[in-house]
Amino acid sequence: MSKQGVNRIESLRRRWIAYQLSADVVLALGIGLLTGGLGFYLMALPVIWGLIIFAVALTVLVFTHKPWNVHNSDIAGYLSKEYPDLQESTDLLLQPAVHMNTLQLLARSQAKVALDGLKVSHAYFAKRFKFAVLLLLGAVVLVWVVGKVIPHHHTGVFWSGDKESAKVIGPSEKVLPQIDGVELIVNPPAYTGKGKRTQDRFNLTAEEGAVVHWSIKTNIVIKKAYLIFNDKERIALRNMGEGTEWSASRMIDKPGFYQVSIDGKLSDLYQMQVVKDGPPVIHVKVPKQYTYIDAGEVQQVNISAALNDDYGIANALIIATVAKGRGEGVKFKEYKLNFNTTFGDRKAQYDVQKLIRLPALNMEPGDELYFYVQAQDTHQQQSRTDVFTVAIQDTAELLSMDGVLSGANLKPEFFRSERQIIIDAETLLKEKDTISVEKFNARSNDLGVDQKLLRLRYGKFLGEEDETVEGPKGADNLASPEDFSNASKILKEYTDDHDKADDAQFFEPAVKAQLKATLTEMWKAELQLRLYKPQAALPFAYKALRLLKDLQQKSRSFVAKTSYNSPPLKPEKRLSGELDKIIQPANRQDIKAPADNQLVLKNAVGVLEILKLKPLLATNDTRTLQLANQRLSEIASMQPGAYLPALGAMRRILSLQKISLQDVNTVERAIQKTLSAVKITPKAAESSTDMGLSKSYYKNLKQVNN
Amino acid sequence: MQANWIYIVMITCIILAIGLVLQELRRANKHWLLWRVLAIVVACVGLACIALPLSYQIRVALKDKHKTTLLTEGFDVDSLDKNAKQVTFDEDIKKAFPHVQLITPKEINKTDQLHIYGYGLTGSDLQQLAGRSIVFHQANTPAGTTNLSYTSRLKTGDVLTVQGSFNNTSKQKVKLVLKALNTGLDSVIVAPKSGSTFTLTTLPKTSGRVVYTLTSDGETQGSLPVEVNPVKTLKVLMLSASPDFESKFLKNWLSGNGYAVASRAAISKDKFTTEFINIPQFPLDRISASTLNKFDVLIGDLSVLSNLSDAESAALKQEVTDNGLGVIVKADSAGGKSSWLQRGFPVDRPSGKEPAPATLLINGAKSLNKLGAGNAYINYQNGTQPLVTGAQNHILANSALSGSGKIVFTTLNNTFSWMLAGNKADYTTLWSALITKAARKSNDLADESSAATLPVTGQPTQLTVLDSKRLSVNINGDNIASIQHLNIPFEWDVLYRPTAVGWQFVHQNGNTNWFYAYPQTDWLAIQAVAKISATKNYEMLNEKTDIVTKQIQETVRINVPKIYFYILLLAACTFLWAETKIS
Numbered sequence A: 001m002s003k004q005g006v007n008r009i010e011s012l013r014r015r016w017i018a019y020q021l022s023a024d025v026v027l028a029l030g031i032g033l034l035t036g037g038l039g040f041y042l043m044a045l046p047v048i049w050g051l052i053i054f055a056v057a058l059t060v061l062v063f064t065h066k067p068w069n070v071h072n073s074d075i076a077g078y079l080s081k082e083y084p085d086l087q088e089s090t091d092l093l094l095q096p097a098v099h100m101n102t103l104q105l106l107a108r109s110q111a112k113v114a115l116d117g118l119k120v121s122h123a124y125f126a127k128r129f130k131f132a133v134l135l136l137l138g139a140v141v142l143v144w145v146v147g148k149v150i151p152h153h154h155t156g157v158f159w160s161g162d163k164e165s166a167k168v169i170g171p172s173e174k175v176l177p178q179i180d181g182v183e184l185i186v187n188p189p190a191y192t193g194k195g196k197r198t199q200d201r202f203n204l205t206a207e208e209g210a211v212v213h214w215s216i217k218t219n220i221v222i223k224k225a226y227l228i229f230n231d232k233e234r235i236a237l238r239n240m241g242e243g244t245e246w247s248a249s250r251m252i253d254k255p256g257f258y259q260v261s262i263d264g265k266l267s268d269l270y271q272m273q274v275v276k277d278g279p280p281v282i283h284v285k286v287p288k289q290y291t292y293i294d295a296g297e298v299q300q301v302n303i304s305a306a307l308n309d310d311y312g313i314a315n316a317l318i319i320a321t322v323a324k325g326r327g328e329g330v331k332f333k334e335y336k337l338n339f340n341t342t343f344g345d346r347k348a349q350y351d352v353q354k355l356i357r358l359p360a361l362n363m364e365p366g367d368e369l370y371f372y373v374q375a376q377d378t379h380q381q382q383s384r385t386d387v388f389t390v391a392i393q394d395t396a397e398l399l400s401m402d403g404v405l406s407g408a409n410l411k412p413e414f415f416r417s418e419r420q421i422i423i424d425a426e427t428l429l430k431e432k433d434t435i436s437v438e439k440f441n442a443r444s445n446d447l448g449v450d451q452k453l454l455r456l457r458y459g460k461f462l463g464e465e466d467e468t469v470e471g472p473k474g475a476d477n478l479a480s481p482e483d484f485s486n487a488s489k490i491l492k493e494y495t496d497d498h499d500k501a502d503d504a505q506f507f508e509p510a511v512k513a514q515l516k517a518t519l520t521e522m523w524k525a526e527l528q529l530r531l532y533k534p535q536a537a538l539p540f541a542y543k544a545l546r547l548l549k550d551l552q553q554k555s556r557s558f559v560a561k562t563s564y565n566s567p568p569l570k571p572e573k574r575l576s577g578e579l580d581k582i583i584q585p586a587n588r589q590d591i592k593a594p595a596d597n598q599l600v601l602k603n604a605v606g607v608l609e610i611l612k613l614k615p616l617l618a619t620n621d622t623r624t625l626q627l628a629n630q631r632l633s634e635i636a637s638m639q640p641g642a643y644l645p646a647l648g649a650m651r652r653i654l655s656l657q658k659i660s661l662q663d664v665n666t667v668e669r670a671i672q673k674t675l676s677a678v679k680i681t682p683k684a685a686e687s688s689t690d691m692g693l694s695k696s697y698y699k700n701l702k703q704v705n706n
Numbered sequence B: 001m002q003a004n005w006i007y008i009v010m011i012t013c014i015i016l017a018i019g020l021v022l023q024e025l026r027r028a029n030k031h032w033l034l035w036r037v038l039a040i041v042v043a044c045v046g047l048a049c050i051a052l053p054l055s056y057q058i059r060v061a062l063k064d065k066h067k068t069t070l071l072t073e074g075f076d077v078d079s080l081d082k083n084a085k086q087v088t089f090d091e092d093i094k095k096a097f098p099h100v101q102l103i104t105p106k107e108i109n110k111t112d113q114l115h116i117y118g119y120g121l122t123g124s125d126l127q128q129l130a131g132r133s134i135v136f137h138q139a140n141t142p143a144g145t146t147n148l149s150y151t152s153r154l155k156t157g158d159v160l161t162v163q164g165s166f167n168n169t170s171k172q173k174v175k176l177v178l179k180a181l182n183t184g185l186d187s188v189i190v191a192p193k194s195g196s197t198f199t200l201t202t203l204p205k206t207s208g209r210v211v212y213t214l215t216s217d218g219e220t221q222g223s224l225p226v227e228v229n230p231v232k233t234l235k236v237l238m239l240s241a242s243p244d245f246e247s248k249f250l251k252n253w254l255s256g257n258g259y260a261v262a263s264r265a266a267i268s269k270d271k272f273t274t275e276f277i278n279i280p281q282f283p284l285d286r287i288s289a290s291t292l293n294k295f296d297v298l299i300g301d302l303s304v305l306s307n308l309s310d311a312e313s314a315a316l317k318q319e320v321t322d323n324g325l326g327v328i329v330k331a332d333s334a335g336g337k338s339s340w341l342q343r344g345f346p347v348d349r350p351s352g353k354e355p356a357p358a359t360l361l362i363n364g365a366k367s368l369n370k371l372g373a374g375n376a377y378i379n380y381q382n383g384t385q386p387l388v389t390g391a392q393n394h395i396l397a398n399s400a401l402s403g404s405g406k407i408v409f410t411t412l413n414n415t416f417s418w419m420l421a422g423n424k425a426d427y428t429t430l431w432s433a434l435i436t437k438a439a440r441k442s443n444d445l446a447d448e449s450s451a452a453t454l455p456v457t458g459q460p461t462q463l464t465v466l467d468s469k470r471l472s473v474n475i476n477g478d479n480i481a482s483i484q485h486l487n488i489p490f491e492w493d494v495l496y497r498p499t500a501v502g503w504q505f506v507h508q509n510g511n512t513n514w515f516y517a518y519p520q521t522d523w524l525a526i527q528a529v530a531k532i533s534a535t536k537n538y539e540m541l542n543e544k545t546d547i548v549t550k551q552i553q554e555t556v557r558i559n560v561p562k563i564y565f566y567i568l569l570l571a572a573c574t575f576l577w578a579e580t581k582i583s
Helices: A002-043 A048-065 A070-083 A090-094 A100-119 A127-149 A395-399 A402-406 A413-431 A437-461 A488-495 A509-530 A535-555 A599-613 A619-640 A640-654 A661-674 A693-705 B004-028 B033-051 B090-094 B123-128 B245-256 B289-294 B302-306 B310-325 B417-420 B424-438 B524-541 B563-582
Strands: A179-187 A198-201 A204-207 A210-218 A225-229 A233-236 A240-241 A243-251 A256-262 A269-277 A281-286 A290-294 A300-308 A312-326 A329-336 A349-357 A368-377 A381-385 A390-394 A587-591 B054-059 B066-071 B085-088 B113-118 B134-138 B144-149 B153-155 B160-168 B175-179 B183-190 B194-202 B208-216 B219-229 B233-238 B259-266 B271-277 B299-301 B326-330 B360-361 B365-371 B385-390 B395-402 B405-410 B440-445 B448-451 B460-464 B473-475 B478-480 B482-483 B489-495 B502-508 B511-518 B553-559
Touching: A002 A048, A002 A070, A002 A090, A002 A100, A002 A127, A002 B233, A070 A090, A090 A100, A179 A204, A210 A225, A225 A243, A225 B066, A233 B326, A240 B259, A243 A290, A256 A640, A256 B259, A256 B365, A256 B502, A269 A640, A281 A368, A281 A381, A300 A312, A300 A368, A300 B289, A329 A349, A349 A488, A349 B245, A349 B385, A381 B448, A413 A437, A413 A509, A437 A535, A599 A619, A599 A661, A599 B208, A619 A661, A640 A661, A661 B183, A693 B310, B004 B033, B004 B365, B033 B563, B113 B482, B134 B524, B144 B208, B144 B219, B160 B208, B160 B302, B175 B194, B175 B219, B183 B502, B194 B299, B219 B473, B219 B511, B233 B245, B233 B302, B245 B259, B245 B271, B245 B417, B245 B424, B302 B326, B310 B326, B310 B405, B326 B424, B360 B424, B365 B424, B405 B424, B417 B424, B448 B511, B460 B473, B460 B502, B460 B511
Parallel strands: A204 A269, A290 A390, A587 B271, B066 B085, B066 B113, B113 B134, B153 B219, B233 B259, B233 B299, B299 B326, B326 B405
Antiparallel strands: A179 A198, A179 A210, A210 A243, A225 A233, A225 A256, A240 A243, A256 A269, A281 A300, A300 A349, A312 A329, A312 A368, A368 A381, A368 A390, B054 B553, B144 B160, B160 B194, B175 B183, B175 B208, B208 B219, B259 B271, B360 B365, B360 B385, B385 B395, B395 B405, B448 B460, B460 B489, B473 B478, B473 B502, B482 B489, B502 B511
């Protein structure tokens, strides 16, 4: 009895679960369609993303709702609430009758009767499902509208347009009717680290050195088949079974084109593009081309470089050469230094670094380090950078008087002063342990004063104010009574009547800038000296001295090399000796103008121009075009991408089939592209047919003038 | 009745006037009496005039009662006289306007006056009108290329310059593209609603006959047939005062291109080193007329040329002025006597710092690289044509005519440094310009046939052929009759009607020339402009002469409009009425 009631409730529960599950599925479908469709149209994502999102959304929805968690009691509760006929006793149906009292049993039987006759509406159960269907419809409409509005590129269902495997290679190709299908297996060389790939088109793009395997299926049994490369090389296809499957392999190391020949019939021209492996690219970030390590600076150099290659970098080295000594006594020593990185995994990009401690290479002041970075890729191609130079300042050289004594007289005393300050500072440092602190400080301060004086002397060159004289100059010049209210004289006395400080000197702007830099260094040196730190002052003093020496070098004049024309001889003044025995050299030779290697193409243009007007080939013209065809095929084998269509068009013209204007245009365009600019040579003007009119005009003109 | 009516009206009006005047005189208030009387008289006169049929006579020229409208391409429908008889020679117009009668030129009514609408007729059609007068109602200039000029026969290395004017009637800008071998070579934009001139240039890479095309926004305007002929090598004689780099590089470059070069450089007193490339050896110690006759150009240092012996100098002068030898003089620092070659080329040599290297203008085109040209430059004089200018517009190479020859004078003496620097382009441009300017005219004859109008297929073309001998002309295998020009004996006129589009070959006394027959759809605007000018010209030449001598005139009676008299009457009456109200 009660079983029926329970069954009824059970079936309602199943209905609920079914509706909930289908609502989840439809909702997930809507979400998947919406995201997948928008992603496809707006971001060109592959359609598979839509499926993935659908699956994810479905899982999430189902597991958050868990529709199977609905119990019969929930259904009974719902029924009691919705249908008054059941008199709130539906749940009694679910309980075992054994423990019930009479009243309960009565209510239960009544409820059962009512339940049997009850028609439970689908509306409540399907509420969520309806909502989901509406959402799906909305998504369909939205995606459809977006698809209409946004022009989408042609893509397959499971890949996006820009993936390598789906790349359209070259123009659409025609195949011989006998060919049923072709499979090209491109096996890239090991250095690329790429795997095999297959394609079903004849036009191919392969890495340099790749081995390509053709297997061609034919729809009828054929006797012979060849692959003809660049019109020259022939490779026979091997019969792999009953004359309908043929195959061949070849290594591709040069670009070009090929044809398939089946029983003497030639196919279209197919292009072979070769992707060359470039040598590695090295970019040295630090140091600069020329690094100068001043005295007092840390004697080390940090090399940081970025290495890039198409496929992978096998190794990279620093080749360093240390030059010691000078003049004839110079000695070189070469070191090969490895970077701190290992190149085991042959990545395409590396950022490498190396810290070189110069003393570790036995370098001393005055020595120079030359180095370059060399890298090798997986294809055994090497590349290297320019040479970088690191020099350590030679303090002994700087302090020597050689250049100063022999150079121009550019105030040598100033240089000596800067030198003197350095020498004194170094002496002071040596004696530091033997003298008292007060004395040390006093001497350091004295040096600072010297440095200041020196700086002021140089400042004068730059037109800086003389700091030593403060306040207005004496007014004595204005004492005489006749100068009373002489405005110009008063102004002259109380104002600076020289030009602006920046312009009032004899130096060029570059020299001036360097002088200013020198003064800055002197400032810094003075500061350190006055702080009783002669050690810290030394680098600045050295730098100031170096800049001054540079200035001295710059003052030397430079004469640019110019072309030289010998003056004409003056025989009346020279060469009065006997010249009878001197023979006059005479030379005769024939030099032919270089042949125009583009002549065949230029001749072909004439023929093509006639074809444009009258599409009929004469025998002579055919010969001309054949020569041009040969030349064009040479060019096409080097650049198949650019010239293969033209070569195909030329063949069609030569095959004496219907000559189309489009083919002629294609060939002409290619010829115009290959022709190099003409040489410009002198030429004579043409004379005109005038029965000697102009000549007699000149003659008569002359007579009139005479 | 007519006469009676006049009298009746006049008498009635006079009586009326007298009566009214008397009434006025009798009035007590004499205010404005005179004016009132005057108003009455005016009113009566006006009344009479209204009643009378007043008219006057004038003589007017008699107009043609019958006129024929000849419609040609480009006419404006709104401007036509609807009453006139409309005829046309053009089948397309007949198709578009079926009511228009299609006739041949001979069928035009001889007595009717002929009005031509549109672009007019071609020269040959106008000839068939046989001198009868016309009235030409010219249409607006059509859109498209209305004018075109270019050199169709070039030598290798010559720049093709296409100049013309384009009439853009649309509201969009138009892009003109010069194309050859299916490749765009140069382009220019024409502003909307404007007629402007354009220049397109390209350096043809091909040789032989090629048809260039001009397109406007992808639409073909027309063909430009161009023939590029190979350059014939020249013979150059070089005389240097000393063996120098400038001569050496020039000699190497010229001989490397297959040119014949003979060079002589002084190495000591009366001792020379000579070199003959691509030319048989001969003595070069003395310069004679026969030596000079072998060469097209003489390139010499000024010091050599001015120190030539009198005999040599005279021979040179003779060869230049009479036989057209070209001389390129390289100025050097040598003083001494001044030569006739220096005339017209005063050299200024300011002392001081050499100017910085600058780009040169060679025949108006900028050089790619700079050249330190030195201090010296040529002062401009009338009668000379500068070829190369440097910094501050200083002339560095100048040219002048000397009889039938040309003299080029240059102060440049280190152009080889361009060659040393690998700058071949500038060097070749410079020396090509100088030598081309100077070179003796070749015996090759220039373009010997030219067409008066654009030769279009199916239309008769007037060709002018130059030939000094009695002419037999054969075009495309047909012998064509020719007429000698009355005053110019070497000009012959030939009338030919090309049938096929393309190159037409004119064989004349062993020479072959060509002209190009354009398809009828080419250069439509140019054809229209040619028709307009031909028809205008015809109209002007065949003005109706009888108009001046005995113009048919007739006397016309013209009625005076009555409205004026009504106004007079009304004004007078108003005055009278108003006067009674005021007074």
